Amino acid sequence: QVQLQESGPGLVRPSQTLSLTCSVSGASISGDSYYWSWIRQHPGKGLEWIGYIYYSGSTYYKQSLKSRIIISLDTSKNQFSLNLSSVTAADTAVYYCARVGSGADVSFDYWGQGTLVTVSS
């Protein structure tokens, strides 16, 4: 059974960098041909895709966030991470990590439980 678990600070100061880690169990982030993704949900709002990283290390980011995002793999720990720089209150959201399934479409078959990140001074 694949499981994902987000971790990181729940509070980030404005202009600082938001850093989150997703720990994966039940699958190898480097050995299997999957995309590993970050998705966020602003309070009371819908889902927003942030970006994903392929097992090879190739990355794909939402265009409007591209200048502030880095998604990376840590294969030794079977984790992947999100760094979002220069945060503002608009980045306050629940952040989910998720896996893109191996089918012909881009759909997210496993999700973490989500972690709330608040940007505030």
Place this chain on the structure above:
Amino acid sequence: SYELTQPPSVSVSPGQTASITCSGNKLEDKYVCWYQQKAGQSPVMVIYQDKKRPSGIPERFSGSNSGNTATLTISGTQALDEADYYCQTWDSSVVFGGGTKLTVL
């Protein structure tokens, strides 16, 4: 950029059929999936590749995609189906619909 449009809310009586639509330009040319999100929980995929059900998803959930509209249908709706539902596709990037709140009255 590509957009998916969902009705904000849909109401259904227990035991009846609920239909939630998702509209986008030439949507039939793309794969659509659907997620269920109950209050305070992570989304769960209920339909992928337009009409396939992941393991463990009840048969009362079905999907279709034709023209500009994809539809999630829940037959024999139960109280436990009350949730927000999101459609999603890919068009140069991942695109989510705005979500539909399903109320089982």
